[in-house]
Amino acid sequence: MAAIADTQAASGTGRQGPARSLPVWRWVILLVAAVYFLVPLWAALRFAGIKALGSVVTQAGFADALWLSVRLAIVTTVITIVLMLPTAVYVHLRLPQVRRLLEGITILPIVIPPVVLSVGVLQVAPSFLKSTPYLLALIYVILAMPFAYRAIDAGLRALDLKTVVEASNSLGAGWITTLWRVVLPNLKTALLSATVLTVALVLGEFTMASLFLYQTFPVWIVVFDQTSGQISVAASLDALFVTWLFLMAITMFGTRQSRRTGGGEATLFSVARQETRGN
Amino acid sequence: MTTNTASDAAAADGTRPAGGTRGTSVVLQDLSRSFGGTRALDGLSIEIAPGELVALLGPSGCGKTTALRIVAGFESADTGSVLVDGKEISRVPAAKRDMGMVFQSYSLFPNMNALDNVGFGLRMRKLGAAKRRQRAGELLDLVGLAPQAKQFPHQLSGGQQQRVALARALAIEPRVLLLDEPLSALDAKVRLQLREQIRTIQQRLGTTTLFVTHDQEEALSMADRVGVMSHGKLEQIAAPDELYVHPATAFVAEFVGVMNRIPAELGGSGMVSCVSCTVPVKEGDSVTDLGGDNAVDVLVRPEGLNMEVAEHGNGIVTTKTFLGSVTRVGVLLSGDVTVQIDKPSSEAAALAPGTSVSVTLPPEPVLVAPRR
Numbered sequence: 001m002a003a004i005a006d007t008q009a010a011s012g013t014g015r016q017g018p019a020r021s022l023p024v025w026r027w028v029i030l031l032v033a034a035v036y037f038l039v040p041l042w043a044a045l046r047f048a049g050i051k052a053l054g055s056v057v058t059q060a061g062f063a064d065a066l067w068l069s070v071r072l073a074i075v076t077t078v079i080t081i082v083l084m085l086p087t088a089v090y091v092h093l094r095l096p097q098v099r100r101l102l103e104g105i106t107i108l109p110i111v112i113p114p115v116v117l118s119v120g121v122l123q124v125a126p127s128f129l130k131s132t133p134y135l136l137a138l139i140y141v142i143l144a145m146p147f148a149y150r151a152i153d154a155g156l157r158a159l160d161l162k163t164v165v166e167a168s169n170s171l172g173a174g175w176i177t178t179l180w181r182v183v184l185p186n187l188k189t190a191l192l193s194a195t196v197l198t199v200a201l202v203l204g205e206f207t208m209a210s211l212f213l214y215q216t217f218p219v220w221i222v223v224f225d226q227t228s229g230q231i232s233v234a235a236s237l238d239a240l241f242v243t244w245l246f247l248m249a250i251t252m253f254g255t256r257q258s259r260r261t262g263g264g265e266a267t268l269f270s271v272a273r274q275e276t277r278g279n
Numbered sequence: 280m281t282t283n284t285a286s287d288a289a290a291a292d293g294t295r296p297a298g299g300t301r302g303t304s305v306v307l308q309d310l311s312r313s314f315g316g317t318r319a320l321d322g323l324s325i326e327i328a329p330g331e332l333v334a335l336l337g338p339s340g341c342g343k344t345t346a347l348r349i350v351a352g353f354e355s356a357d358t359g360s361v362l363v364d365g366k367e368i369s370r371v372p373a374a375k376r377d378m379g380m381v382f383q384s385y386s387l388f389p390n391m392n393a394l395d396n397v398g399f400g401l402r403m404r405k406l407g408a409a410k411r412r413q414r415a416g417e418l419l420d421l422v423g424l425a426p427q428a429k430q431f432p433h434q435l436s437g438g439q440q441q442r443v444a445l446a447r448a449l450a451i452e453p454r455v456l457l458l459d460e461p462l463s464a465l466d467a468k469v470r471l472q473l474r475e476q477i478r479t480i481q482q483r484l485g486t487t488t489l490f491v492t493h494d495q496e497e498a499l500s501m502a503d504r505v506g507v508m509s510h511g512k513l514e515q516i517a518a519p520d521e522l523y524v525h526p527a528t529a530f531v532a533e534f535v536g537v538m539n540r541i542p543a544e545l546g547g548s549g550m551v552s553c554v555s556c557t558v559p560v561k562e563g564d565s566v567t568d569l570g571g572d573n574a575v576d577v578l579v580r581p582e583g584l585n586m587e588v589a590e591h592g593n594g595i596v597t598t599k600t601f602l603g604s605v606t607r608v609g610v611l612l613s614g615d616v617t618v619q620i621d622k623p624s625s626e627a628a629a630l631a632p633g634t635s636v637s638v639t640l641p642p643e644p645v646l647v648a649p650r651r
Contacts, residue, residue, distance in 0.1 A: 164388060
């Protein structure tokens with residue numbers, strides 16, 4: 001106890017020194033970071049010109065490419081959540097001893113080179129998919145798995161799933177009702193997080209799409225670069241801005257949700273609920 | 280519905296609460312359950328009368344929670360059966376058992392406010408929104424939380440959350456109320472209040488209740504009958520006072536209340552010698568499985584020993600703990616044995632540490648156990 005008091009006192013007196021110098025350093029770091037991130041944007045804007053930002057939408061192939069990317073994002077997100085959510089719930093409830101293993105498996109897509117994964121997907125993909133761009137969605141599901149699983153897993157950990165499910169059961173709710181009325185509403189933030197990560201991944205993915213010769217939005221930007229560098233750069237800026245707006249909207253929605261029901265601050269990468277339950 | 284073996288047994292005991300005919304009888308028959316190599320339950324049988332509150336008491340790992348979870352339908356027994364009002368329910372899923380349960384950890388649904396939490400079970404029973412809100416409101420009122428109806432679980436204290444959980448479990452008018460250590464996460468003061476509240480409500484509604492706890496004070500103060508469990512078996516089930524005064528086994532004797540162990544010699548014809556007294560061994564004691572060994576321990580409560588100041592006594596006072604009207608005196612006997620003896624505080628004032636005393640056993644039958 002005395003030791004704790006001592007350190008507190010020490011840090012209390014010591015605080016005056018850093019307290020004066022810390023804000024300066026904060027500003028310096030902020031400034032350096034801002035320069036690092038904003039200068040390329042500013043340069044891109046100068047190169048493309050304000051007018052080009054608006055003219056992007058009228059370019060040949062733009063609408064098709066964007067629409068393909070959006071469709072892929074939707075399909076990938078749906079498949080990912082339909083696969084990952086029941087799996088994660090089941091493992092949490094019935095096979096807790098497998099949780100470690102599953103964590104290991106879901107991290108594999110980060111370790112294994114994407115090209116190897118795509119060969120694997122080609123091996124098992126149903127033949128009717130092989131000639132459509134939705135083949136990409138299958139690959140994206142695998143690429144998104146590490147992020148989506150972690151987001152959902154964190155949400156489940158915060159919930160005390162077993163007790164809540166048993167409480168719901170004992171009150172007369174069957175499995176489907178329990179999932180729909182109790183589990184899902186409490187995983188909103190986690191699912192949002194998984195969705196954001198998946199969508200961001202799909203909208204930005206270039207390698208696989210270009211490898212399989214489909215013109216998704218990122219591929220279109222690169223291809224169009226050969227026709228008009230300015231429009232291509234403007235398209236990148238547009239994409240960045242729209243994605244940023246989208247992420248902000250989702251984050252704000254998530255925060256409002258969790259504020260109402262007492263979850264912690266919802267951020268994109270952390271959905272852990274603060275333990276606010278005390279006596 | 281009202282008369283069966285369980286209710287008869289309870290009525291004969293005189294433990295049947297007023298209005299006990301309203302509830303449901305529950306019978307656990309020869310339940311066994313193993314997890315891997317360990318036997319969590321080993322032939323457990325209990326009969327609970329309608330409207331009765333039975334507490335299962337035991338150290339952690341004794342199988343009490345497993346028993347409760349089997350009744351709730353969250354676990355299944357390897358062998359044995361659970362009868363509710365005489366009907367076997369082993370095949371009935373948890374959602375269809377009509378049992379209200381309060382859990383050890385906070386189990387409220389975080390996405391619903393207190394009122395919706397309480398109304399959830401009614402919603403599952405397809406009750407209309409208006410009726411649901413009314414009934415949920417009544418139950419929140421019953422647990423004294425009507426003003427908190429619109430609050431979410433994270434805005435409630437631990438004690439309030441458990442009270443909402445109790446209201447939620449009672450809202451469905453359960454046939455049986457199951458309480459799985461509902462107070463153990465709370466601090467002492469809240470625990471005491473809630474203990475009384477649960478008991479009052481349970482008696483008012485006459486709901487048959489099975490209550491699992493490791494806290495003997497909780498079990499003894501709340502239950503009509505207390506079942507003491509050890510290693511998956513029921514050691515004894517009896518009314519709290521019966522359990523304290525006439526423990527059936529050494530385990531019960533030592534688990535419930537404070538118990539002294541004094542080395543003794545088993546003599547012939549059911550007598551035992553201890554602290555230079557010879558007293559009879561209690562009838563029906565587990566003395567038969569002592570394996571013919573004469574070295575045993577006598578089990579005796581702190582209030583069951585006599586003590587007088589004596590010049591050259593067999594003990595020396597070492598400690599004194601003031602407990603209000605009585606003082607617990609620690610006495611060191613020969614052979615490095617320390618016993619606790621309760622004396623009225625007025626008499627204990629004269630017993631300073633270091634005083635030589637003479638400790639004797641009153642000439643009543645005592646419980647003995649194999650020497651440790």
